[in-house]
Structure formats: C-alpha cells, structure tokens
Amino acid sequence: MTHDELLEWSRRAAEWALDYHNGLRDRPVRAQVAYGDTAAKLPAVAPDAPEPMEQIFADFEATVPNAITHWQHPRFFAYFPANASPASMLAEQLTSAIAAQAMLWQTSPAATEIEQVMVGWLRAALGLSDHFTGTIHDSATTATLSAVLTMRDRATGWRSVEDGLFGGPRLRIYASAQTHSSVDKAARVAGIGQANLVKVPTRADYGMDPDALDAAIRADIAAGHKPAGVVLCTGGTSIGACDPITECLAVAKRHDLYTHVDAAWAGSAMICAEFRDLWGGVDRADSVVFNPHKWLGVQFDCAVQFLADPAPQIRSLGLRPEYLQTLGQDEIVNFNEWTVPLGRRFRALKVWFVLRAYGLDGLRQRIRNHVAWAGELAEAIKQIEGCEIVTGPILSLFTFQFGDDAKTEALLERINDDGRVYLTQTRHEGRFVIRVQVGQFDCTRDDVMTVAEVVSQISRNL
Ligand SMILES: *Cc1c(COP(=O)(O)O)cnc(C)c1O
Numbered sequence: 001m002t003h004d005e006l007l008e009w010s011r012r013a014a015e016w017a018l019d020y021h022n023g024l025r026d027r028p029v030r031a032q033v034a035y036g037d038t039a040a041k042l043p044a045v046a047p048d049a050p051e052p053m054e055q056i057f058a059d060f061e062a063t064v065p066n067a068i069t070h071w072q073h074p075r076f077f078a079y080f081p082a083n084a085s086p087a088s089m090l091a092e093q094l095t096s097a098i099a100a101q102a103m104l105w106q107t108s109p110a111a112t113e114i115e116q117v118m119v120g121w122l123r124a125a126l127g128l129s130d131h132f133t134g135t136i137h138d139s140a141t142t143a144t145l146s147a148v149l150t151m152r153d154r155a156t157g158w159r160s161v162e163d164g165l166f167g168g169p170r171l172r173i174y175a176s177a178q179t180h181s182s183v184d185k186a187a188r189v190a191g192i193g194q195a196n197l198v199k200v201p202t203r204a205d206y207g208m209d210p211d212a213l214d215a216a217i218r219a220d221i222a223a224g225h226k227p228a229g230v231v232l233c234t235g236g237t238s239i240g241a242c243d244p245i246t247e248c249l250a251v252a253k254r255h256d257l258y259t260h261v262d263a264a265w266a267g268s269a270m271i272c273a274e275f276r277d278l279w280g281g282v283d284r285a286d287s288v289v290f291n292p293h294k295w296l297g298v299q300f301d302c303a304v305q306f307l308a309d310p311a312p313q314i315r316s317l318g319l320r321p322e323y324l325q326t327l328g329q330d331e332i333v334n335f336n337e338w339t340v341p342l343g344r345r346f347r348a349l350k351v352w353f354v355l356r357a358y359g360l361d362g363l364r365q366r367i368r369n370h371v372a373w374a375g376e377l378a379e380a381i382k383q384i385e386g387c388e389i390v391t392g393p394i395l396s397l398f399t400f401q402f403g404d405d406a407k408t409e410a411l412l413e414r415i416n417d418d419g420r421v422y423l424t425q426t427r428h429e430g431r432f433v434i435r436v437q438v439g440q441f442d443c444t445r446d447d448v449m450t451v452a453e454v455v456s457q458i459s460r461n462l
Contacts, residue, residue: 001053009053010093017089020065021072025447028419029073031066038067069422074443075450078424080237080265081439084299087357091350092299102344103336106326112335115348122292122304122351125360126270129283132306135338136347140264141182142340143289143305144231146313147260148173148186149340150287151229153316154258161316165191169226174198174216174252176208176243178236180262192228206241208232214251221255229258234279235266238426238435240394242266246281253284258312260287264303268295269371269395272364278395287313295370295439296363298354302347313338366441370396373448374438380452381436386459390428396438402459405432414458421451 001009041063071082102111119134137143153160155171165171171192175183177199187197198220201212217227230252232243245261252259261282267290269275282288288306292298307313318337326332336342355363374396381387381400386407391399402411412425412434426435438448 005053009057012057016061024070024073025075027065027070027073029070029076029422030078030416030419031069032417032419033067038063072440072442073422074440074447075421076440076443077436077438077448077451078422079435080294080437081441082293082300083295083297083439083441085297085354085358085441087353088297088299088350091353095346095349098346100346102346103342104324104326104334105332106329108346111346111348112333114346114352115335116333118348118351118355119304119306121355123306125355126267126290127273127276128288128306131283132288132308133310134304134306135310135335136351137289137303137305137339138301138341138345138347140180140262140289140291140303141185143287143303144180144182144260144262145186145189146305146317146338146340147258147287147289148183148190148192148229148231150313150316151258151260152190152192154312155226155228158315169224170196171228172196172198172217172220172225173229173231174200174213174227174257175231176200176202176206176233176236176241178202178206178208178238178241178243179231179233180237180264183231183262186231196225202241203244206236206239208243208248210244210247210251213248214254217251217255217257227255227257229260232259232261232285234261234263234282235269235395235397237265239391239399239428240266240397242278242394244281245279245285249281249284258287259285260289261285262289264289264291265294265397266290266395267304268292268363269367271296271360272367275371275395292351292354295367296354297358297366297441298350301345302351307338310338367396367439369445370438370443373443373445374398374436376445377436377438377448377451380449381455384452384456384459387455390431390433397435399426399428399433399435401431401433402455402462407462408432408434411455411459411462414462415454418454418458420454423451 100108102108105112115136123132173187188194198216200208200216203209220227232248234242286308291303293300293302314337374393378389378393378398382389386402387400389400402408409432423434
C-alpha cells in the first residue's frame, strides 16, 4: 500500500467508524462468541503473495466487529470505562501518521514538550499543588511499578541499583486489601515479593486504618525488616474504596517512607472540585497516578503519573548510555529516564486535543451526570424485588446482589447473554456481587436506566 492509497482507505475507515459508532446501540455489548471462533477463521500461516486491500478490509468487517466486546457502547457498565472520545481518535490518527519514537527530547521535541505542558494542565485541572511534575505512561500498572521500584531503591540507600537485593533485610511495602492487583504485580516484579506486600486492615468504610498501618510498620521494624513505602488508593477497583490519605501519609512520613497514590479510575473525577475530599491531603504524596484513558475520554493508552520530585524515580530508572546522549545538552528532559520502557508513544497529543475539544466544563458535565445517574440507578435497583445494594455509590460505582451468590451469578450471566447492557462482578466480604459503574463517554440517562429495566425483567424470570 502506498501513501496515496492510504488516503483512500483512511476515508473508508472513517466512514466505517461512523457507521460502527452510530450502530452500537443495536449490537450486544459483550461479544457473543466462543473461545477459538475467531482464530478458526484465519489461515494458519501468512500469505506469500500480497493480497488486495479490498479483500483484507472485507475480512476485517466479516471477522472483527462481531467478535469484539464494544467498549465504546453507550451501555457498557462493566469493569471501568476505556473511553475514546472522537477528538482522541483524531489525535491518535495523527500520532499514527507521524509514528515518532518519543524516547528522547531530541527524537520528538514536540512530544516531550506537549507532554510537559499537558501534565501541567492536568495537574491544575485536578486541583493538585503546582510543585508536582510528571510523565505519561502506557498504564497505571507501569506507573505503580515505577513508584515501587523507586521505593525499593530509596529504601536500600540506592545500593540495590548496583548490587540488587542480595544480603539486605526484607523490604516491606504496605497497601490495603482494596488496592488493585497491579500493586501485587509491582511487588513481585520489583523482587520484593508478594509475601512482603503487607495488606493493612481497613476501617468500616474499607479505607486503610492508619493506626493499623503504623502498627504494621512498627512490627516490621521490630522484626528487623526494612519498610520501603506505602501505596494508597482512591477509588479501588472492586467497590471504589478510598484510603484516608491525610492520615495514612502522616504515618508514612513519620517513618520516612515513599508514598504512591493509585487513583487510576477516580482521578478523572477530581476535575470536579466537589469530589476532591475523596483524596484530601494528596498533595503530600510523592507519586500519584490516574488514567485519563478510563473516565476522561483520552483513549487508551494514557496513564499520568505526578511526581513531587522526579529525581528519585530517575535515579532508579534513568540510564544514559553513550548512544542515547544528546550532544551538548545534559539538562533537557528525556522522558525515557522517568519510565520503564525506552521507546515511548506520543501520548500527549490526544490529551491536548481532548482537553481543548470538550473543555474542562464539557468533561465535568459528563462526570457529574454519570455520578448523578449512578445514584438514580442504585435507587431504582433497590426497588426491584430481591435486589439488595451491597455497597452504595462511590462516585459512579456501586454493587448489588440478587438473593444469594448462585442467583446473582445466574442473573449476571443472563444479563450479559441478553446483551442490552454489560455488567461484571466482584467479590465483596466473601459475597458474589454485581458491579455497576456509569462512565461511558456518550451514555445518556436512558442508557443508564436501561440497566434497571433489564435487571427487573430478567430477575423476574429467574
Ligand atoms: C484500572 C486500574 C488499574 C490498572 O490500570 P492499567 O492502566 O490497566 O494498568 C490500577 N488501579 C486501579 C485502581 C484501577 O482502577
């Protein structure tokens, strides 16, 4: 394919995309295919001879759309959203056309500098203190790993950077049981080990108990272990739990521990000042991550990590071999030194497009609607016979049960086979519960209230 042909096919792809998005409400939200169906349609080996694009495109249309769970469907209420606003799609087309490697300032000056400015725009939009700088990762998992690696090396007095962890005391990391599994993964990947990630007990509201944190740290010190850092969460994935940030950070600081706040989902809501109490005190954290690729409409992948001081993370992750030097310029920012991978995409462009195309007011209105509609929906589900709200809305996330575990699971399967809406489950206090989050970029109040209609219809026939 030539670039002239690409123009023609890009038009076709844009027309296809418009039809696809306009037709989403007529499709089942969750893919209704079995494991192996798609692979069975493809030849076992790549073609030797070039094939016509007409045929490739036709095969795409025949193979892909019916075997996709439609994350941009307005009635997607599963997991958390992965919103891709049209403005972010446009930016991604341009990023794809330029296809630059943004590893060094010199390899893409605009990518580095727009990233710096966008981190500043987002910091101000979220109401964070202006001492934070930051960078954009592919995912919150990577940002959290970066913070945990920094905790590890700082706790060893940076000896681990050269010597590894051999011979030192056990490093200990603290988080509540409500934190995301990416924290467990970070502890494993960092060589700290799952057993050294201490799950601190929570209070009645499922936020970490600061006294229990203090006690856990003291017990570890008494046992000869080396506390390294604390990971707190604002808006945990299961039910939206929020740790008391001010109190927990105070404990961490008293023990001179590095701190990271995971607000991957809930962070987007902080563009609305009325929700900021959920992470009150966050300005004292060393590191904070949130995913504009979840609720804000900046399509995957885009995870912003704010850093009170980037120097420790750069000390852990930054390498500057001869072939990556920028001659004559030592003081410029090269973002690969802030992150795990060397290669990096130009992700800031879609942030720039989205923040300008919708404005903060447009984005705030969406989030406020979602939170209000989630509240209305929880009320409506509560009225359905046999349904019990198990955890009430935190922002736009709540959970419910229908009868017992087995009936709830059966209801969930029927709902997702029906296809009008898509919901997923979690386990809370040992109970199987259905999670509902409202956050799809284009959903309407009617889309949201459809959940109550579907639950009511299907539960009646169970
Ligand atoms: C989604 C989520 C993550 C993981 O995000 P990725 O960007 O997919 O790595 C981590 N923490 C929380 C609280 C999340 O909701």
